[in-house]
Amino acid sequence: QTTLHKVVDTAAAHHALNEKASAFSNRPAAIFPVVLATGLSGERNENITTVKYGPHWRALRCNLMAKSLHPSRLGSLAPMQREASQALVADLSGLVRDATGNVLVVRGHINTAVFGLVARLCFGDGVDVGHVRAMELVIQDFIVSMGELNPVFDGTMLCKLMNWRRLGRLFAFLGRQTKLFLPLINERRRPESRSCTADGGVEPYVHSFLDLRVPDDDAGGKQGKDARRELRDDELVSLVSEFLGAGSGSVVASLEWTLAHLVDQPDVQDMLRREIIDGETSNGGVISTKSLRGMPYLHAVVMESLRMHPPVPFILRGVHGEGAATVGATLAAVPADGLRVQFIVGDIGRDSKTWTDPDEFRPERFLAGGEAEGIGPTPGPKEIRMMPFGAAHRHCPGSSQAMVNIKFFLAALVREFEWAAPADDCSVDLTELDGFFKVMKKPLSARVTRRTQVV
Numbered sequence: 001q002t003t004l005h006k007v008v009d010t011a012a013a014h015h016a017l018n019e020k021a022s023a024f025s026n027r028p029a030a031i032f033p034v035v036l037a038t039g040l041s042g043e044r045n046e047n048i049t050t051v052k053y054g055p056h057w058r059a060l061r062c063n064l065m066a067k068s069l070h071p072s073r074l075g076s077l078a079p080m081q082r083e084a085s086q087a088l089v090a091d092l093s094g095l096v097r098d099a100t101g102n103v104l105v106v107r108g109h110i111n112t113a114v115f116g117l118v119a120r121l122c123f124g125d126g127v128d129v130g131h132v133r134a135m136e137l138v139i140q141d142f143i144v145s146m147g148e149l150n151p152v153f154d155g156t157m158l159c160k161l162m163n164w165r166r167l168g169r170l171f172a173f174l175g176r177q178t179k180l181f182l183p184l185i186n187e188r189r190r191p192e193s194r195s196c197t198a199d200g201g202v203e204p205y206v207h208s209f210l211d212l213r214v215p216d217d218d219a220g221g222k223q224g225k226d227a228r229r230e231l232r233d234d235e236l237v238s239l240v241s242e243f244l245g246a247g248s249g250s251v252v253a254s255l256e257w258t259l260a261h262l263v264d265q266p267d268v269q270d271m272l273r274r275e276i277i278d279g280e281t282s283n284g285g286v287i288s289t290k291s292l293r294g295m296p297y298l299h300a301v302v303m304e305s306l307r308m309h310p311p312v313p314f315i316l317r318g319v320h321g322e323g324a325a326t327v328g329a330t331l332a333a334v335p336a337d338g339l340r341v342q343f344i345v346g347d348i349g350r351d352s353k354t355w356t357d358p359d360e361f362r363p364e365r366f367l368a369g370g371e372a373e374g375i376g377p378t379p380g381p382k383e384i385r386m387m388p389f390g391a392a393h394r395h396c397p398g399s400s401q402a403m404v405n406i407k408f409f410l411a412a413l414v415r416e417f418e419w420a421a422p423a424d425d426c427s428v429d430l431t432e433l434d435g436f437f438k439v440m441k442k443p444l445s446a447r448v449t450r451r452t453q454v455v
C-alpha cells in the first residue's frame with residue numbers, strides 16, 4: 001500500500017527540497033498515468049515531468065531551456081505576446097457593447113488566446129485555426145481527466161481496476177492528441193519547413209526535438225553506455241502535450257485569479273491601471289518586455305496572486321531512505337516503490353509563521369520595504385517562503401516565460417477594460433477547486449466595460 005505524506009509549511013519544505021535536494025529529485029513514476037500509455041515496443045513515453053532525474057531528464061530539460069525558454073529569448077517573443085493579448089482584447093470588445101458594460105464569463109476567452117500563443121511557440125506559424133482549436137479542446141479535456149485521476153491514482157492494480165473508466169477516457173485523449181500533433185510534427189521534419197519560424201524568427205519548440213538525441217538506456221554493453229538515440233513518435237507527442245498543457249492551463253488559472261482580486265479590490269485595479277498607462281506612455285505607447293520590467297506594481301499583483309492561488313495545487317516527490325526520514329516517516333512505513341510526499345503549495349504560500357495576514361490580497365507586500373521585497377517566483381537555496389513554480393532541481397523551467405505571458409495579458413486587459421462585480425450587491429466567490437490545476441470553483445463572471453474607444 002502506498003503511503004502519502006503532506007508538507008504544509010515553509011520551513012519543512014525548505015529542509016526537504018533545498019537541504020536534501022538530491023533525495024527529493026524524483027516524482028513517483030506510477031502516479032502519471034500518461035506514461036502508462038506505452039509505445040508498440042512497450043517503452044514508457046517519458047516527458048520532462050515524468051522522467052527520472054538523470055542524463056535523460058537533463059537532455060530533455062536542457063533542450064527546452066536552451067531552445068525555447070531561456071530568459072535571453074524572452075525579448076524576441078514580445079511581438080507574439082502583444083498580438084495574442086490584442087486578439088483577446090478584440091475578442092472581448094466584440095462582446096462588450098453596452099456603455100455600462102456587459103457581464104461575461106471570461107475563462108474560455110482567455111484560454112483560447114493563451115493557447116493560441118503557446119501553440120505558436122510550439123509549432124510556429126501557419127497552423128490552421130481549426131486545428132489549433134481542436135488541440136485546445138483535447139488539452140482541456142486531458143487536463144480535466146488528469147485532475148480527476150491524479151489525487152486517487154497510485155499505480156496499483158487495485159487502483160487501475162477501480163478507475164478503469166477514467167483511465168480509458170485518458171487513453172482516448174492520448175489517441176486524439178497523437179492524431180492532432182503527429183501530422184504537425186512530421187510536417188516540421190521536412191527540410192523546407194525548417195524555415196517556418198514564428199514571428200521575429202522565433203524557432204518553434206518542435207524544431208528543437210528533431211536534432212535532439214537522448215541516452216539510449218537499451219543499448220547494452222560498455223560501448224552502449226554513451227549511446228544516444230532519436231526520440232520516438234510517442235515521446236514527441238508526450239513532450240508536445242506537456243508543453244501545451246503546462247504553458248496554457250497554469251497561465252489561464254493565474255490570470256483568472258488575478259482578475260477576480262481586481263474585481264474585488266477596485267483600488268488595486270486603479271493603481272495597477274495607472275502604472276500600466278504611465279509605463280506604456282514612457283515606452284512610446286506600446287507594452288514591451290522592457291516596459292513590463294519597469295512596472296513593480298504589476299509584478300507585485302501577479303506575485304500576490306501566485307502566492308495565494310498557486311495554479312499547481314501540490315508538487316509531488318517519490319522518496320526512499322533519507323528522503324523519507326527527512327519528512328519523519330519511519331523506514332518501515334515506506335513502501336517498495338517509495339513514499340509519496342506532497343508539498344501543498346497553497347498552504348506554504350499562506351503559512352502564518354512566514355506571512356502577515358496571509359489570507360489578505362496585499363500586493364504592496366512585494367514592493368520595496370514590504371515583507372516580501374526581493375522574493376522571486378522561484379525560491380533560492382536559502383529559504384522558501386512561497387513556491388508557485390516549485391523548488392530545487394525540478395522547479396518549473398517555464399517560470400520566466402509564464403511571468404511575462406501573464407503580465408502581457410493582464411496589462412492589456414486592465415488597460416482596455418474596467419472589471420467589476422456583475423451587480424452592486426454581488427461579491428466574488430473565491431472558492432478554490434483543486435484539479436490538475438487550482439481553478440476558481442465558480443468561473444469568474446464580471447461586468448466588463450470598455451475604457452477606450454474601439455479602433
Ligand code: HEM
Pocket residue numbers: 048049050061242243244246247248250251254310311312315316387388389390391392393394395396397398399401402403
Ligand atoms: C503560471 C504558470 C506556471 C506555473 C504556476 C507552473 C508551475 C509548475 C510547478 C509547480 C512545477 C513542479 C515543480 C516542482 O516539482 O518543483 C512545474 C514543472 C514544470 N513546468 Fe511549469 N508552471 C507554469 C508554466 C510553465 C510553462 C510556460 C512551461 C513551458 C512551456 C512549463 C513547463 C514545466 C515543465 C516541463 C515542468 C517539469 C520540470 C521538471 O520536472 O524538470 N511550466 N511547473
